[in-house]
Amino acid sequence: xxxxxxxxxxxxxxxxxxxxxxxxxxxxxxxxxxxxxxxxxxxxxxxxxxxxxxxxxxxxxxxxxxxxxxxxxxxxxxxxxxxxxxxxxxxxxxxxxxxxxxxxxxxxxxxxxxxxxxxxxxxxxxxxxxxxxxxxxxxxxxxxxxxxxxxxxxxxxxxxxxxxxxxxxxxxxxxxxxxxxxxxxxxxxxxxxxxxxxxxxxxxxxxxxxxxxxxxxxxxxxxxxxxxxxxxxxxxxxxxxxxxxxxxxxxxxxxxxxxxxxxxxxxxxxxxxxxxxxxxxxxxxxxxxxxxxxxxxxxxxxxxxxxxxx
Amino acid sequence: xxxxxxxxxxxxxxxxxxxxxxxxxxxxxxxxxxxxxxxxxxxxxxxxxxxxxxxxxxxxxxxxxxxxxxxxxxxxxxxxxxxxxxxxxxxxxxxxxxxxxxxxxxxxxxxxxxxxxxxxxxxxxxxxxxxxxxxxxxxxxxxxxxxxxxxxxxxxxxxxxxxxxxxxxxxxxxxxxxxxxxxxxxxxxxxxxxxxxxxxxxxxxxxxxxxxxxxxxxxxxxxxxxxxxxxxxxxxxxxxxxxxxxxxxxxxxxxxxxxxxxxxxxxxxxxxxxxxxxxxxxxxxxxxxxxxxxxxxxxxxxxxxxxxxxxxxxxxxxxxxxxxxxxxxxxxxxxxxxxxxxxxxxxxxxxxxxxxxxxxxxxxxxxx
Ligand SMILES: Nc1ncnc2c1ncn2[C@@H]1O[C@H](COP(=O)(O)OP(=O)(O)O)[C@@H](O)[C@H]1O
Ligand SMILES: [Mg+2]
Numbered sequence: 001x002x003x004x005x006x007x008x009x010x011x012x013x014x015x016x017x018x019x020x021x022x023x024x025x026x027x028x029x030x031x032x033x034x035x036x037x038x039x040x041x042x043x044x045x046x047x048x049x050x051x052x053x054x055x056x057x058x059x060x061x062x063x064x065x066x067x068x069x070x071x072x073x074x075x076x077x078x079x080x081x082x083x084x085x086x087x088x089x090x091x092x093x094x095x096x097x098x099x100x101x102x103x104x105x106x107x108x109x110x111x112x113x114x115x116x117x118x119x120x121x122x123x124x125x126x127x128x129x130x131x132x133x134x135x136x137x138x139x140x141x142x143x144x145x146x147x148x149x150x151x152x153x154x155x156x157x158x159x160x161x162x163x164x165x166x167x168x169x170x171x172x173x174x175x176x177x178x179x180x181x182x183x184x185x186x187x188x189x190x191x192x193x194x195x196x197x198x199x200x201x202x203x204x205x206x207x208x209x210x211x212x213x214x215x216x217x218x219x220x221x222x223x224x225x226x227x228x229x230x231x232x233x234x235x236x237x238x239x240x241x242x243x244x245x246x247x248x249x250x251x252x253x254x255x256x257x258x259x260x261x262x263x264x265x266x267x268x269x270x271x272x273x274x275x276x277x278x279x280x281x282x283x284x285x286x287x288x289x290x291x292x293x294x295x296x297x298x299x300x301x302x303x304x305x306x307x308x309x310x
Numbered sequence: 311x312x313x314x315x316x317x318x319x320x321x322x323x324x325x326x327x328x329x330x331x332x333x334x335x336x337x338x339x340x341x342x343x344x345x346x347x348x349x350x351x352x353x354x355x356x357x358x359x360x361x362x363x364x365x366x367x368x369x370x371x372x373x374x375x376x377x378x379x380x381x382x383x384x385x386x387x388x389x390x391x392x393x394x395x396x397x398x399x400x401x402x403x404x405x406x407x408x409x410x411x412x413x414x415x416x417x418x419x420x421x422x423x424x425x426x427x428x429x430x431x432x433x434x435x436x437x438x439x440x441x442x443x444x445x446x447x448x449x450x451x452x453x454x455x456x457x458x459x460x461x462x463x464x465x466x467x468x469x470x471x472x473x474x475x476x477x478x479x480x481x482x483x484x485x486x487x488x489x490x491x492x493x494x495x496x497x498x499x500x501x502x503x504x505x506x507x508x509x510x511x512x513x514x515x516x517x518x519x520x521x522x523x524x525x526x527x528x529x530x531x532x533x534x535x536x537x538x539x540x541x542x543x544x545x546x547x548x549x550x551x552x553x554x555x556x557x558x559x560x561x562x563x564x565x566x567x568x569x570x571x572x573x574x575x576x577x578x579x580x581x582x583x584x585x586x587x588x589x590x591x592x593x594x595x596x597x598x599x600x601x602x603x604x605x606x607x608x609x610x611x612x613x614x615x616x617x618x619x620x621x622x623x624x625x626x627x628x629x630x631x632x633x634x635x636x637x638x639x640x641x642x643x644x645x646x647x648x649x650x651x652x653x654x655x656x657x658x659x660x661x662x663x664x665x666x667x668x669x670x671x672x673x674x675x676x677x678x
Contacts, residue, residue, distance in 0.1 A: 053518060053676060076522045087514040091329035092322055103318025104523040127329070 004182040010059035021206035034197035043186040080144030084155040090129040101146040134165025190289035222286030231278035243270035320533040362387040363411040373419035386448035409435040410445035493636035496574035505599035508586020521675030538575035566642040577662035583669040606632040
C-alpha cells in the first residue's frame, strides 16, 4: 500500500504568524488519519493546503502524487472535501444538491443510495436551510462522495453535533475506510481519533507534538498502566519506604505503576502486610485524552511561563 | 463550456429563484405594478391642451396675431411658433413629435380686410383622434368668430380651413414608457441579485466549495446570464401585454427587440458580478451596486425620455450603458429605425463583452 498523502517540512506563514511550522507526516492509502489538535492549532490550514485551497510557504506536499496547489484541478476530481463550515444554496434540497454535484463532476450516482449511505434519505426533499447541523454535515459528506473520491478530507465533521449525529458520521467514516478510501480527518475530540483512526498526529501551535497509532502514542507518551488503591496516603509512604515500591498519591488515591506482569501481585502482597485498611483497587491506563491534555497542557504552561517571565 | 455542467448549474439557479418569493415578486410582479402605476399617472394627466405648432407666413401681421391670440385664449391648444420650410411642414411636424399644426398663409391680413376668401391650413393626425378633435374645435371656433366679426351674416365666410393630414405615427407617453420600463427591469433585476450573490457566496464559502468542482467561472456566469435572459423575456412580455391591454399602448413587435433582451441581461449580469467581486463584503457590495444602478435607473430614459433632458444631462445619459439598451428598444419598438438600433446594439454588445471578460478575470472562487 502506497502513501496517499506525503508531507515534508510543511510551513505556512500568515502575516505575523506561523500557523504551520515544519510538519512531516504520511497517510497510507486506505487508512484513516486523524489530525488532532485544539482550536487554532493549524488543522484547517494544513487541510486546505492538502486540498489545494491554499498555497504553502515552504515544504513538499504530495497528494495522490500530485502537487495540490499546482495540479489542483486534476486533484479535485479525485478527492472529496467537507470544509469546516459547510454551507450550501439555501433553497436546494439534498437530492438536487447531489444531482448538481454529479452534473459538475460528470458522474452518475444514485442520489437516494448516496443519501442512504449517510442516513439522510428522509430529508432528501427538505431545503438546505431547514436541515439541522448534523444533517447539513451529512449532506456535505454525501456531496463529497458524488465523485467517488480516493481521499476524503473531513475538517471537524462532528464539531457541535449531538452524540447521536456524531455516531452517524463515525459510521460513515468507518464505511469509507471499508470501501478502501483514505480518510483525512481533523478533530479536537480525542475519542474520535481513538475510535476511528489508524494513525493520529497531534498538532499544537503549528507543530506536531506526537504521532503514531493511538496505541503507540499512549504507550510512548502516556503513563504506564497502574494500580489505583483506595487507601489513606500513609499506605503510599509505607510502600515507598518499607517495600521499595514507587507509589504516588493522585486525587486522594494511591497509584502504583505496573511495569511487569508480576508487579500487581507483589504490590497487593505488600499492601496486605502493611496492615493499613484499604477499600478496593482498580487498574488504570492513560487514554489518548490524558496524553493529549498533558502534552498540550505542558506546552501551554510553558508558553504561559515564558510570557510571564520579565 | 460543458453542457451538462452548465445545465446542472442553471437548474440550481432556476430552483433557487423559483423558491425565493421576493426575487420572483421583483422580477415578475413589480414590472406589472410599474406599468399600471405609470400608465395611470400619465393617463390621468391626459392632454387637456393639445400642442399645436403654428407657422405664421403672414409676417406677424396684426390680423394674424389677433387670430393667434384668440386661438390661445381658447386654452384648448398650446401654441408653439415654428419656422419650417412650408413644403416640409407635415413631415417636420412628425419628426418633432407634433400631431397638430397650423399654417397662416401669406396675405392673411390683406385678404381678410378685403373680404377675399383665405384659408388657414390645419394639419391633424387621424390616429390621434382626441388631439385632432381638440385642435379642430379650437381653430374652427376662432375662424367662426373672425368671420362673424368681419362681415354681414349673409355674406359667405372669408376665412376657411384647409384640413391636412400629418402622416406621422402618434406616440402616447405609455409607448415611450414600455421600452423604458423594460430597460429598468433589465438593469435592476440582475444587478441587485448578482451583486448580492457575488459577495455573499464568497462570505459563506460557497464559491470555495464550487472551486473544488470542475465548474468554470465562465459556466457559472453563463448560466446566470441565460436565466436573466429568460426572465427578461418573461417580464418584457408581461409589460408589453399589460401596456397594450390596459393602456392601448402602441408597440412595434418585431424580432429586433430580441437582441436587446439578450444583450441587456448579459451586460448587467456581468457588471453586477464584477461589482460584487471587487466589493469584499455583502455590505459594501450593496453600496457599490447602488452607486452603479441609481444613476442609470433614472437617467437612461427609463421613466423620462432622455430627449427632454437639458443638453448637459443628455451627455451624462449617453455615458450610461443602459441608455443604449433603452434607446435601441425605442428605435425598434417605436420608430423602426434599424440603423440606429444596430448602432445601439453594437455599443451594448461591446460593453457587455468587456464587462463579461473583466468579471471572469477578476472573479476568483477563493481569496488565495
Ligand atoms: N487566512 C488567515 N489569515 C491569517 N491567519 C489565519 C488565517 N487562517 C487561520 N489563521 C490563523 O492560523 C492559526 C491556525 O488556524 P487554523 O488552521 O484554522 O486552526 P484550526 O483549524 O486547528 O483551528 C490560527 O491562529 C488562526 O487564527
Ligand atoms: Mg479548523
